[in-house]
Amino acid sequence: MRQRLVVIGGDAAGMSAASQARRLKGPEELEIVAFERGHFSSYSACGIPYWVGGDVAGCDELIARTPEEHRARDIDLRMRTEVTELDLSGRRVRTRDLESGAESWTGFDKLVIATGARPVRPPLPGIDSPGxxxxxxxxxxxxxxxxxxxxxxxxxxxVPPARAQPxxxxxxxxxxxxxxxxxxxxxxxxxxxxxxxxxxxxxxxxxxxxxxxxxxxxxxxxxxxxxxxxxxxxxxxxxxxxxxxxxxxxxxxxxxxxxxxGIGVRPETELARAAGLPLGGHGGLLTDLAMRVRGHEDIWAGGDCVEVLDLVSGRERYLPLGTHANKHGQVIGSNVGGGYATFPGVVGTAVSKVCDLELARTGLREKDAREVGLKYVTATIESTSRAGYYPGAAPMTVKMLAERRTGRLLGVQIVGREGAAKRVDIAAVALTAGMTVDAMTALDLGYAPPFSPVWDPVLIAARKAVAAVRAAD
Amino acid sequence: MRQRLVVIGGDAAGMSAASQARRLKGPEELEIVAFERGHFSSYSACGIPYWVGGDVAGCDELIARTPEEHRARDIDLRMRTEVTELDLSGRRVRTRDLESGAESWTGFDKLVIATGARPVRPPLPGIDSPGxxxxxxxxxxxxxxxxxxxxxxxxxxxVPPARAQPxxxxxxxxxxxxxxxxxxxxxxxxxxxxxxxxxxxxxxxxxxxxxxxxxxxxxxxxxxxxxxxxxxxxxxxxxxxxxxxxxxxxxxxxxxxxxxxGIGVRPETELARAAGLPLGGHGGLLTDLAMRVRGHEDIWAGGDCVEVLDLVSGRERYLPLGTHANKHGQVIGSNVGGGYATFPGVVGTAVSKVCDLELARTGLREKDAREVGLKYVTATIESTSRAGYYPGAAPMTVKMLAERRTGRLLGVQIVGREGAAKRVDIAAVALTAGMTVDAMTALDLGYAPPFSPVWDPVLIAARKAVAAVRAAD
The missing domain is CATH 3.50.50.60 (FAD/NAD(P)-binding domain)
Known part of the structure; x- marks a missing residue:
């Protein structure tokens, strides 16, 4: 019997789920209807600063897949259509066409909630002014x-310009x-x-x-x-x-x-809350490892509207990031399509840059470690992105947190220039594997003068962290 | 009772060992005598191409620590002095001063062999010609x-220059x-x-x-x-x-x-061979995890003259690399100095570049996997170093090998441009941790448009490898 999958939200998580489900099940088995209240589908919101700054020519470049492309793959994506109510017992959603104002109900057999996030907008005087x-x-x-x-x-x-920037x-x-x-x-x-x-x-x-x-x-x-x-x-x-x-x-x-x-975002979970779906302490939907909404067999949720398990602290966190949303969508689509996949959780990796300054983090900060009752030591070192003698060797500061006694890696933060940020991936994998800083000192990382000092900065930090663990006991 | 440590070889492994031993034991406890037959100590041979190419101004920049600096730390480093014989039962080495020709014997309580490698130089007609x-x-x-x-x-x-490069x-x-x-x-x-x-x-x-x-x-x-x-x-x-x-x-x-x-190098182990120390199939010294020469309590060896355990294949390999030599030295020095450290082995990571082409590898090649009896699948993908829309996004090819049935990661090779080579570190850590390619697809790697597509190329390769593992069974 042909089933209908309804997807609420036409961005990364929702449309990845729809696409992956479609890959696994043809339209004769699974009808897919997706609702998106905005003008765009499947785009990279993370690219907006680079579009505004002029690094990216137009917003078209930020769109991974247009509504037409989705429709060509038998995904009935309805743009400018807002889901206004979720009727769980009736297994249906009420929608409003934002152009015509027309409302209607659409039934579902399976549901994906990918409603994303809304920006924090404090009720300050003047906050709705033009500009x-x-x-x-x-x-x-x-x-x-x-x-x-x-x-x-x-x-x-x-107004006359400031002197510093005439x-x-x-x-x-x-x-x-x-x-x-x-x-x-x-x-x-x-x-x-x-x-x-x-x-x-x-x-x-x-x-x-x-x-x-x-x-x-x-x-x-x-x-x-x-x-x-x-x-x-x-x-x-x-x-x-x-x-x-x-x-x-x-x-x-x-x-x-x-x-x-840029004050941050909160999970957009009003629909889910109104329908009585389980929300966590950060207001995001709670799911199981298959990205199913807890306690609901045929309802999945992913992307910026869910909480994720932090594998280092063992707690739920709210970490709205496009890369997680894509993974969630992939996992949901596999499961909806009759396959099997899980999203085990995150270690909290993030990278960014400001002009030529690169910054990165993964795992726990000192504050996070304290909050979950972990005793830790820290080690901070300065090194360079390449061999010191190689042109372009840029300074880099690496801070590492390790658990007291066990020496388990808890987190890494990096601030530097070119070549700094993505080094955090080394620590992200080590965290996922539960490595100790002692084990990390032996990691066989890529070395050649244009790419690293003979001891990679992450290894230098690990060595110092090992000494700190020993000194603490 | 004051003991004497003799170190044969004044480059990375030998002098790292000497320095670390000195950190742990003062000159009143441990005398350290090191012999180096060349003119330089503790230098980066890996930097020679960049010195020749003009990226590095002079060879001084490649020297991490001069003989004088070592001597200032109570390490009696004797330059231009070759060890010509190793008398194990007499616990002494015979040396020749290459300037004066004078020979003498020096006794030791502990010995570090860090004789490095010698380049392969086939006996071809004309090979000793100037130029x-x-x-x-x-x-x-x-x-x-x-x-x-x-x-x-x-x-x-x-001779008239070629037309292409006038x-x-x-x-x-x-x-x-x-x-x-x-x-x-x-x-x-x-x-x-x-x-x-x-x-x-x-x-x-x-x-x-x-x-x-x-x-x-x-x-x-x-x-x-x-x-x-x-x-x-x-x-x-x-x-x-x-x-x-x-x-x-x-x-x-x-x-x-x-x-x-540039035909490669062989372990310089003639002294060790003559003394009857254990050599492996590649001609390198065999050590235990503490970098002790197997069966010899007070003799350690490290750097380009030893074989190392390949953690992926479980076999000994010969992998002369400065980064391993430094780690060996650190481990040896810790153990000689009364501490404790081990070198668990390598996964075979290497990175290099030719102008703006970057290349990297870790783990096993197809040939290596076959040699040790592993059945494998491969997945090769093309992606970019940054989000496709971000300026400077450069193409990158990633090839991944995974074991059949188990899906265990076996190796990764990357060829690309800026930002390609050091991504191999992700796989190096995953190999060390024994991860499956399935587990790798969930890795929480750093994402932002200037640093990666929303799916890092390594994750895309892992996804394709997962599909290949499934398809193979």
Whole structure:
């Protein structure tokens, strides 16, 4: 009997699931209907900063697969259609066509929830003013670009440019100094803006320990990006034309022609909550290893709307990342299609860059380790990306956390230049394998002068961590 | 009672061992005497191609620690002193001062053998002619540079340059297309030479499978390096001045103003053999996990004169690499100094580059797997170093071998451009941990558009390998 799979959300997780299910089951066995409320399907939101910054020519390049391409593969993807209700006992979803306003019900045999995330948007005075932008969707990116283009046509606001950047095209304030915040800071700097980043914590990149975040802060200073720590935004100030003029914090006011919000995202799980599906402490859906919603045989969930198991701490975390969403979709599609696959969890790897500064992390920070009751030692070393004598050898700081007594690797953070960030993968695999720092010192990593010192920086950190483990007991 | 440690060989393994032993035991407890027959201590032979090619200004930069620096740390390093005999029952070594010719005996309580390797130098007619160079030691590198400088002063040999490279400074033939061969080809190309590489096998880089070597061949062609496969050198032809003029093979004659030999090296174990120490099938010393020579309590060996355990095949291999030598030295020094450390073995990781071509390998090739009786499947994929839309995304080919039925990862080979080679570290750690390709598909690797496609190329290869494992049974 032909079954119907309904997919809520037409981006990475949802459409990967649909595509993989289609690979395994033809349309005669499985009908696939997917609903997406936005204008775009299967795109790389992670690419938005590079589109805004001009590294990527147009948003088309960020689209992995268009709605037409999905439809050509017998996936009935309905764009601009919002799912407004989830009726579990009736096994149906109510949808609204956002163009016509028409509503209808669609039944399902199997359901994939891939509703993604929504950006945090605190209810501050002025936050809805023209010139204040989130960067969660391609629509958001386009709106920001339109806003920048208008500013650039008008030659900014007529306020004299700051002395330090005499040719700035305008003043941008970025609220938040996480991945999106620092990537948007780079994008706006590359576009010629004077950029100020307002950060709630003491250092940018709270996903790093403060000592490593300090290195990022210093490097951003060096790039001409002003980063203000401990800055809690209280209001967005607007001019007589209602456009943004400045961002106010308790301690100061920062003139702004454009404001970008990069404060983070929350799982978009209102539908699921209303339907009574199980949510975790971070508000994300809880799934089993096959990405099935816990306790629901025919309902799967993946991507930015779910919580994931952190293999290092053993706890659920909320880690909205395109790479996880793609994996979730693959696993869900395999299972829906009658195959078998699991998503065992994450170790919390992330990489980013700000101009030529690279940063990376995996595993637990000091704070994370304390929270789950792990005693740890740390080792921080400085080395270079290539043999010291080889041209382009760039400095790199590696911090490693290891469990006391057992010496089990708990986490690694790296801040450096070219060649720094992806070295974190070594630690990501070692964490997954549960290696000790002692075992890591013997790792047979690739060595040649253009690629590494004779002791790779990660090995040097491991050696120092071994000494720290010994010294602690 | 004060003991004496004698170290034979003053390069990476020997001096790392001496330094680490000194860290753990002061001169009042342990006297350390080291003998080195050459002019240099503790240097990076791997850096010689980059010195010759002009990336590194002088050989001083390749020296990690000078004899004076070692002596300042109470290590009695005697340069230009060759150990000519090893008297095990008398616990002494006979040495000859290569300057004065004076001979003497030195007793030891503990001995470290770090005699390194000697280059293969087949007894071909003309091989000892001026203009034919090995590149094993800094002395070799200096001799080659002197030879090139003389050529360049004389404007080459007066032979009209080839049309393709009208401004070539001379013609160089490199014999051998392994790491040293391809790195020297790059060096000579960078110096402005017309370069021909003569290779005994069908494809360059026999440490890769032939299908991957073919990619290297093609890329070298694109760089203007002529690579001749199945070329067995029969003679070095010289002119009336006795200088090299050409290299002859069975199939052709290749004009040459300078010849570089990169045919590989063999363990330098004549002393050890004469003393009756245990050697393996590759002629290298056999040690235990603590790097003790098997059956000899107070004798250690490390670096290019030992065989190492291949953790994937379970067999001994000969893998002379600076990074292993440094680790051996560290382990030996810890044990000699009263600590405890082991060298568990290698997985056979190596990386190299030829201009902007990067290549890497770890684990077993198809041939290696067959030799040890492993059934395997292969998966080869093409991807890019960054998100496809991100500037600088460079193509990369990844080949993965997995064991049939179990899906255990057996090896990975990568050929690509910037960002390709060091990705092999992911596989090196996975091999060490004994991961299956199925487990690898879930690895939480660093993703951001400037660093990787949303599925890292290694993950794409793992997915394809999983499918191949399934299809094979």
């Amino acid at each position: 204040v932008h989130g960067v969660q969707t391609l629509d958001d990116g386009q709106a920001l670009l339109d806003s920048l283009a208008a500013l650039e046509r008008n030659g900014g606001t007529g 040719r700035a095209r305008g003043r941008a304030v970025v609220v938040g100094a996480g991945y999106i915040g620092v990537e948007m800071a780079e994008a706006l700097l590359n576009r010629g803006y004077e950029v100020t980043v307002l950060n709630r914590g003491p250092q940018p990149m709270a996903t790093l320990d403060p000592d490593m975040g300090r290195l990022v802060h210093k490097a951003m200073d060096g790039l001409g990006i002003t980063t203000v720590g401990d800055a809690e935004v209280t209001e967005i100030l607007t001019g007589p034309d209602a456009r943004v003029r400045a961002v106010a914090t308790a301690d100061g006011t920062y003139p702004a022609d454009v404001v970008v919000l | 034919v160079h090995g590149v094993q030691t800094l002395d070799d590198g200096q001799a080659l540079l002197d030879s090139l400088a003389a050529l360049e002063r004389n404007g080459g040999t007066g 401004r070539a400074r001379g013609r160089a033939v490199v014999v051998g297309a392994g790491y040293i061969g391809v790195e020297m080809a790059e060096a000579l190309l960078n110096r402005g030479y017309e370069v021909t590489v003569l290779n005994r096998g069908p494809q360059p880089m026999a440490t890769l499978d032939p299908d991957m070597g073919r990619l290297v061949h093609k890329a070298m062609d694109g760089l203007g390096i002529t690579t001749v496969g199945d070329a067995e050198v029969t003679e070095i032809l010289t002119g009336p001045d006795a200088r090299v003029r050409a290299v002859a093979t069975a199939d052709g004659t290749y004009p040459a103003d300078v010849v570089v030999l």
